[in-house]
Amino acid sequence: MAPRxxxxxxxxxxxLTCPVALYTASSTSDRIxxxxxxxxxxxxxxxEFVDAESGNPVPREDQVKGYETASGEHVILTPEEISDAIPDSDKTLSVSGFLDCDxxxxxxxxxxxYLAxxxxxxxxxxxxxxEGMRKEGVAALAQTVLFRRMRTVMIRTHGDGLIAHTLNYDYEIRAPNEAFDDIPIRKIKGEMLDLAKHIIKTKAGxxxxxEFDDRYEEALAELIxxxxxxxxxKPAAKPAKAQVVDLMAALRESAALSAKSKRKTAG
Structure with a gap:
């Protein structure tokens, strides 16, 4: 059966125009x-939706969306008002330009x-x-209304077809300093850096x-x-707590194990 x-x-x-359709390329429907x-x-x-103050159930016809402007105060929006505010869609994925994927x-x-x-x-x-995009090694940027929102889409070649990635807006991406500001700046050099580079090279793949199994899904399936x-x-065995070890000693041991593993694979 053809996908919807x-x-x-x-x-x-x-x-240049051609009729196309978007099909979901990833799905969680097979998850437990x-x-x-x-x-x-x-x-x-x-x-069931209930009134936060009275605790009484609220009928569907009385359920509306509201945006909180202050504590306990909301601007109420009807479905019609929201629908009228959504940009009109002419069902056209208009390419505004081409660029390198990177x-x-x-x-x-x-x-x-999948864009087919x-x-x-x-x-x-x-x-x-x-074929034009493949020959030039570029991706296309386009915009259209998807799922009642104006979305920016990156289109790239994939095998015999095209893949379209919806893109997050800038305001949707959190600033990295929220996560990284407390990380101290340290200069790594000498043997420690050489060992790290050696481990990375021997573990290249x-x-x-x-090759990657969803162990959580597998464990749930066995449990059910x-x-x-x-x-x-029987409860699964808990992993042993990680011990605080000397970083240089751990790097040397890891480098030795990686080299040994590589020799086995080559042999």
């Missing part, structure tokens, strides 16, 4: 999810989508755009997503299977 498109419209570069259950009855629970810091990447041609009449234009079968659940 998240968005359909036109990809436009100057006067839980329902909230009443322990006494075994029945599922449902969420020009955009990956911290701005939001969600990835949707009609036979647009396949030639789609292929022309893809490539990225293969198939065991409980469903009525087996006794």
């Amino acid at each position: 498109a998240n968005w359909k419209g036109m990809l436009k570069i100057a006067e 999810s839980f329902h909230m259950i009443n322990r006494k009855t075994g029945n599922r629970l449902r969420r 020009q955009i810091d990956k911290i701005y990447f939001d969600n990835p989508y 041609a949707t009609e036979p009449t647009g396949l030639e234009a789609y292929a022309l755009i893809r 490539t990225f293969d997503p198939a 299977k065991a409980k469903a079968a009525g087996k006794t659940i």
Whole structure:
């Protein structure tokens, strides 16, 4: 069954256009999810909005959005007012320019989508755009309304197609000094730096997503299977607490282990 498109419209570069669709490239639907259950009855629970002061349930028709302007004070917005404020969408992914992929810091990447041609009449234009971008080694920047918001999108080539990454706005990215200001500046040199470089070289590898297991999901699946079968659940062994060690000694030991591992692999 063909995947359901998240968005359909036109990809436009100057006067060149082709009909395209966006399809979710990543999904969490296969993750194990839980329902909230009443322990006494075994029945599922449902969420309900209640008035914070009276505690009474509020009917759906009386539920509106509000923005807090001061403590306990809100500007109320109706669905119609919000809808009218959303930019109109002409369903056009308009490319404003091209740039090197490395020009955009990956911290701005939001969600990835496959961008595919949707009609036979647009396949030639789609292929022309893809091959032109591949030949020049560039990505495209475009904007359109996605999910009721104006979004900036970076488009790059990927195999026989294109991938579109929605980008975070500048105001959505927190300043790095919030995390890094308390880290002292230290100069690392001499044997310590040489050992660190040696470890990095001996541990060099490539990225293969198939090699990385989601141990949390696997553990949950085993736990559910065991409980469903009525087996006794044994708690997992807790990892030993990390000991404070001499940094230079740890580097030397790590370098020796890395070199030994590399010799084994080569042999």
